Amino acid sequence: MLNAIRRVTGAPPDLSRLGGPAAILCATSLMALQDALVKLLSAGLPLWQLFFLRSILILPLLAVLILRTGHGRLRSALNRWVLLRSALIVAMYVAFYAALPVLALPVVSAVYYTGPLFIVLFSGLFLREKIALAQWGAVLAAFVGVLIVLRPTGDEFSMAALIPLVSALCYAVAMVTTRGRVGAIDAWILTFSLNIVFAISGLAGIIVSAIVARPDAYPFLLTAWAPLDGETAAVVALLAFISIAIHVLLARAYQLGPTVVVAGLDFSYLVFAALWAVVFFGTLPSAPVITGTCLIGGAGLWGIMNTRPG
Secondary structure (H helix, E strand, C coil): CHHHHHHHHCCCCCHHHHHHHHHHHHHHHHHHHHHHHHHHHCCCCCHHHHHHHHHHHHHHHHHHHHHCCCHHHHHHHHCHHHHHHHHHHHHHHHHHHHHCCCCCHHHHHHHHCCHHHHHHHHHHHHCCCCCCHHHHHHHHHHHHHHHHHHCCCCCCCCHHHHHHHHHHHHHHHHHHHHHHHCCCCCHHHHHHHHHHHHHHHHHHHHHHHHHHCCCCCCHHHHCCCCCCCHHHHHHHHHHHHHHHHHHHHHHHHHHHCCHHHHHHHCCHHHHHHHHHHHHHHCCCCCHHHHHHHHHHHHHHHHHHHCCCCC
């Protein structure tokens, strides 16, 4: 393969430019795997318990890794903007995972991936960045894609289909906050702060669910605690390591670049989500979901390709 490239171009390929794309593809495949596993667990493990258990497994490891480079660094995790970002991301996950028991993973994923287009909008509104006409067109196309996926006038539509849209909005605000307020803070610190908020939110959710005592209304959100068997505990531990790998790979992907290529490949999540849905649930996306997903992904790629540097 390398010899063929050398014969065509007359020069050896620049393998250093493959690191970013490879990292983002690994990250998106793991993100889709993580979400498929959470959907599997949603039948027997409450969301708040999952948040709490996963984070208390992650936090000690992250603390050790961070403290090796300086004892004062952990204080940055409690910065108010860092905590706001963490809270928004936790809200994003709550909305995303709350939709999984009632919607197919490809549908949730397609609607959630309008997030990058909302980032374009919010960057213009809050960060005063210029938005090109092509980017406005991408936002409109993505909106049409969401309508095709959700089919709001169809017989199968339910209000639950709007939940991942809330997730996309939270993600967009979190990323604009990251860019505008915490861009200089190390990714490991951001990950540590995020898991602090995950642990606190999980514990609070467990307490509130125990007080409300209505697990029959929505088992995934309103069950306080479920017994853990060995298999479930192993999956939770696996999710903890997958979570760390995702954040490290995402950070490395954008550090290695090229940024436009990496950002475009971020939409490969939609493909991996569809693949994992087939593997774990044996479900194939319907024609409207495929059409809408392609439109959303294409709009996102178009918007990214027309982003002006700086």
